[in-house]
Amino acid sequence: xxxxxxxxxxxxxxxxxxxxxxxxxxxxxxxxxxxxxxxxxxxxxxxxxxxxxxxxxxxxxxxxxxxxxxxxxxxxxxxxxxxxxxxxxxxxxxxxxxxxxxxxxxxxxxxxxxxxxxxxxxxxxxxxxxxxxxxxxxxxxxxx
Amino acid sequence: xxxxxxxxxxxxxxxxxxxxxxxxxxxxxxxxxxxxxxxxxxxxxxxxxxxxxxxxxxxxxxxxxxxxxxxxxxxxxxxxxxxxxxxxxxxxxxxxxxxxxxxxxxxxxxxxxxxxxxxxxxxxxxxxxxxxxxxxxxxxxxxxxxxxxxxxxxxxxxxxxxxxxxxxxxxxxxxxxxxxxxxxxxxxxxxxxxxxxxxxxxxxxxxxxxxxxxxxxxxxxxxxxxxxxxxxxxxxxxxxxxxxxxxxxxxxxxxxxxxxxxxxxxxxxxxxxxxxxxxxxxxxxxxxxxxxxxxxxxxxxxxxxxxxxxxxxxxxxxxxxxxxxxxxxxxxxxxxxxxxxxxxxxxxxxxxxxxxxxxxxxxxxxxxxxxxxxxxxxxxxxxxxxxxxxxxxxxxxxxxxxxxxxx
Numbered sequence: 001x002x003x004x005x006x007x008x009x010x011x012x013x014x015x016x017x018x019x020x021x022x023x024x025x026x027x028x029x030x031x032x033x034x035x036x037x038x039x040x041x042x043x044x045x046x047x048x049x050x051x052x053x054x055x056x057x058x059x060x061x062x063x064x065x066x067x068x069x070x071x072x073x074x075x076x077x078x079x080x081x082x083x084x085x086x087x088x089x090x091x092x093x094x095x096x097x098x099x100x101x102x103x104x105x106x107x108x109x110x111x112x113x114x115x116x117x118x119x120x121x122x123x124x125x126x127x128x129x130x131x132x133x134x135x136x137x138x139x140x141x142x143x144x
Numbered sequence: 145x146x147x148x149x150x151x152x153x154x155x156x157x158x159x160x161x162x163x164x165x166x167x168x169x170x171x172x173x174x175x176x177x178x179x180x181x182x183x184x185x186x187x188x189x190x191x192x193x194x195x196x197x198x199x200x201x202x203x204x205x206x207x208x209x210x211x212x213x214x215x216x217x218x219x220x221x222x223x224x225x226x227x228x229x230x231x232x233x234x235x236x237x238x239x240x241x242x243x244x245x246x247x248x249x250x251x252x253x254x255x256x257x258x259x260x261x262x263x264x265x266x267x268x269x270x271x272x273x274x275x276x277x278x279x280x281x282x283x284x285x286x287x288x289x290x291x292x293x294x295x296x297x298x299x300x301x302x303x304x305x306x307x308x309x310x311x312x313x314x315x316x317x318x319x320x321x322x323x324x325x326x327x328x329x330x331x332x333x334x335x336x337x338x339x340x341x342x343x344x345x346x347x348x349x350x351x352x353x354x355x356x357x358x359x360x361x362x363x364x365x366x367x368x369x370x371x372x373x374x375x376x377x378x379x380x381x382x383x384x385x386x387x388x389x390x391x392x393x394x395x396x397x398x399x400x401x402x403x404x405x406x407x408x409x410x411x412x413x414x415x416x417x418x419x420x421x422x423x424x425x426x427x428x429x430x431x432x433x434x435x436x437x438x439x440x441x442x443x444x445x446x447x448x449x450x451x452x453x454x455x456x457x458x459x460x461x462x463x464x465x466x467x468x469x470x471x472x473x474x475x476x477x478x479x480x481x482x483x484x485x486x487x488x489x490x491x492x493x494x495x496x497x498x499x500x501x502x503x504x505x506x507x508x509x510x511x512x513x514x515x516x517x518x519x520x521x522x523x524x525x526x527x528x529x530x531x532x533x534x535x536x537x538x539x540x541x542x543x544x545x546x547x548x549x550x551x
Contacts, residue, residue, distance in 0.1 A: 010281030011291055033401075034414040045418055046400050065405070066303035066309070068353045075294040077272035090403050092292060092302050099415030101405045103292055112354055117309035128291070138291055138373055 008128045008136040013038070015139045021125040022025035022060050023102065023139055026053035028038045034058070034098045058102070061144075065101045067115040079129045091141045093121055107142035114143040155438065159252050159285035160170045160387035161549065162259070162372045163191025164512040167365035169499045173267070176209050178444040179368030179505070180216070180265030181223045187261065191372035192382065198372070199257035200230045204240035204264030204504035207276070213266075216504065217240040217244075222261045230257065238450065239395065239539030240264060240431065241369070241507030242547060246393045248373055258378040264504035265368030285408040286538070292391035292410070297361050297453070299407040301353035304455030308355060311470040315355050319346035320456035320476045320495050324357055328483060329494015330404030330546040331524045334510040336365050337498045360454040365500030369508035371515075385525075388518045390511075391532075392548040398425035407540055410533075430464040430536045437548035440466030444449070444488050446517045448510035450537035464536055464546075492517060507545050510535035514549050 007014065014037055015023050025036030028043040028048030036058055043050040073085040089106035106115065107124050115121075121141040128138035165186025167179040180203075188195055203217030212219040217233035230251070236243040241264045248260035265347060274295075280286040288294040308314040323343055325415060329335040341359060349358040379387045398406075399421040401413030406425070423431060434440050449460035458472035465477055466488055474480075480487030493499070493513040496506070514533035516522045534548040 008291055009279065010287045028417070029262055031417045033417040036411050036414075044400060045414070047418065066302040066306040068298055068355075070293050070295065070298065070353060071351050072295075074289055074295050076277075077275065077279070077290040078293045079290070086294065088296055090292060090302075091340055097416070099401070099403065101287075101403065101414045102411040103294060103405060103409075117306060 003130060003133060004136050005127070005135045005137050006140050007103065011138060015125060017125045018138060020060065021123055023058040024122060025056050025058055027056040029054055034100065035102050036100065036102060044107055059095045060097045061096050062102070062121060063119060064115055064117055064119045065092040066092045066117055067091040067106070067112065081129045089115065091115060091121060093141050104139050104141045107140045120144040150225040155379060155391070157253055157436070158255060158375055158376055158389040158391060159249050160374050160384065160389055161511070161515050162193060162379060162382065162384060162387060163187040163189070164515045165370050166334045166509055167265070167368035168334050169365045169423050169502060171336070172366045173534055174405045175265040176206055176265040176366070176368070177212065177219055177223050180263045180370070182284055183265065183322060183351050183368035183370040184220060184261060184263045185309060187370035187372045189543070193259060193372055195224050196227055198227070198229055198259060200248060200262045201250045202244035202259035202260060202262045203231070203233045204244040204262070204508065205233050205235035206266045206268065206504045207235065208498070209267055216264070223328060236395070236543035236545070237539035237541065238501070238503055238537050239507060239543035239545035240502050240504040242545035243395050243543065245371065245373070245390070245508070245511065245547065246395050249393060251410050252285060252373065254377050259374040261370060261372055261373065263368070263370040264508045266502040267366045268364035268502065271500070272435035274298060276471035277456050284410065284415045288408045288410065293351070295458045296407060297356060299405070300361065300453035300456055301314040301356045302405065303459055304355055304453060307455060311473060312315050313455070313473050315347060316343055317476060318356070318360050318471045319343040321451065322346050322530065324476065324482045325451060325495045325497035328525055329498025332494050332498065335494045336500050343514045356453055356455065362452050362496035363500035365502045367502035367505045367509065369505040369512050371508055371511055386551060388515045388549055388551060391439060391550050392433040392435070392545050392546060393434070394429055394433035394545040394546040396428055396432045399428065406542070425544070426459065426463040426538060429538060430546045432544070433534065433546035439532060439548055439550070441488070444503065444533050446492060446514060446535050447488050447490045447534045448493060448495070448533070449490055451497055451503065454497065457490065457495070460531045460536060463535060480547070483525060483527065490521060492525045492527055507535065507537055510537070511547050518549060518551050
């Protein structure tokens with residue numbers, strides 16, 4: 001029996017799930033600046049007074065800007081997935097088309113050994129943690 | 145000697161540092177107000193100014209001590225004894241102290257007051273700094289913990305790893321920063337950690353966020369610091385002939401698009417529509433203070449930089465103009481930034497490595513240390529003939545903080 005999968009609290013609408021998942025931000029219709037998470041009311045380009053946005057799927061592949069891991073269990077509101085705690089890796093990934101860097105945990109099964117600055121990664125969506133009722137989903141970076 | 149001449153010039157936006165004071169850093173577990181009052185009384189004493197004479201009070205706020213912390217200016221003023229002064233309370237995360245000092249300076253330079261007190265103090269919990277409790281899915285600082293498990297050391301580690309992959313830095317290079325700072329702070333009576341550390345001890349300590357070890361990362365501390373500042377005319381009336389002067393203060397924000405990932409964000413700005421500015425945010429912080437002071441890195445003798453991690457201190461060398469990008473490892477390996485080295489001495493106080501961070505007090509403490517250095521009162525950690533110094537740090541969400549002082 002699979003539990004219903006829902007985006008983690010706070011990340012609703014931030015990504016699509018499925019075979020080719022993608023981060024979903026938005027783009028200012030006046031100047032083209034991309035925002036992730038999506039801008040909600042005003043373009044933050046100081047030369048632009050736009051306040052209308054269209055949804056924008058971000059590049060699914062990017063280049064590792066840097067990476068690290070969490071050897072100690074982060075404090076709440078982080079919810080550990082396993083007991084005892086299992087460290088995980090985090091990558092900052094440069095998306096060339098958007099000209100931005102996006103953080104994400106690294107996909108299950110991959111460690112620091114699979115990463116280097118300049119390496120290629122792809123977006124996946126996996127389970128961040130689960131409770132009795134739901135699996136809470138989140139985007140992650142998978143080394144290629 | 146060219147530098148000394150430049151540093152000695154008086155400009156119309158100088159103010160005088162009349163007095164500085166600190167409560168020792170530690171894990172005392174008492175109310176933060178107590179540290180602030182102690183530091184304030186020491187600074188007033190050092191200045192030879194009575195509390196009743198202070199015309200403006202600027203408090204640097206703490207967000208971890210309930211409502212009194214959000215209104216720190218009034219909290220300290222009440223504890224020192226209500227005297228009807230003008231008051232301000234400033235929160236800018238790690239930059240709160242510089243923001244409070246900037247508020248005091250603005251009052252003085254506008255001619256609205258002659259003499260002001262700036263105070264910051266904190267009592268901190270043990271362990272990682274974490275967001276306050278309760279579900280706040282619209283707060284990036286809450287979300288980064290919930291969605292990513294990204295702590296503060298996560299971000300420090302991303303910068304450190306990048307130095308390794310881009311410039312060939314090693315974990316041992318980072319450990320050398322810790323060793324230097326531990327040696328600097330050894331006899332600093334205000335420092336919490338006063339113990340020599342070896343490179344091997346740093347490297348043998350557990351990894352928190354690769355490549356950073358526990359001893360690479362600063363602790364959180366209780367502490368308090370205060371400064372009495374005045375107009376140059378007031379200083380002369382107090383018969384202080386050559387006070388240490390504040391020459392420049394920078395509290396700049398980033399310039400869009402900021403393409404370096406910053407705590408607590410998930411992402412950087414996008415440069416799809418507008419090219420990044422010539423200077424990164426961290427490069428721009430001290431640059432704005434230098435420009436205001438009419439001084440440059442070549443004029444500096446001492447620097448207090450925000451070594452949240454040992455590796456981050458190396459980033460700051462480049463950000464404040466001590467060397468070009470990728471050259472900081474050479475500076476630490478050649479001993480240039482150590483006391484007695486041939487470069488600008490960095491963190492003679494021992495830095496955050498010896499203090500641990502007491503957020504609203506830390507930027508003020510940096511100014512206290514540079515003041516003691518410029519007065520020649522730093523004892524065994526004195527930088528020879530120091531005539532000018534720079535402090536730098538950065539507050540969460542985009543608050544720059546840098547102060548230039550000179551004799």
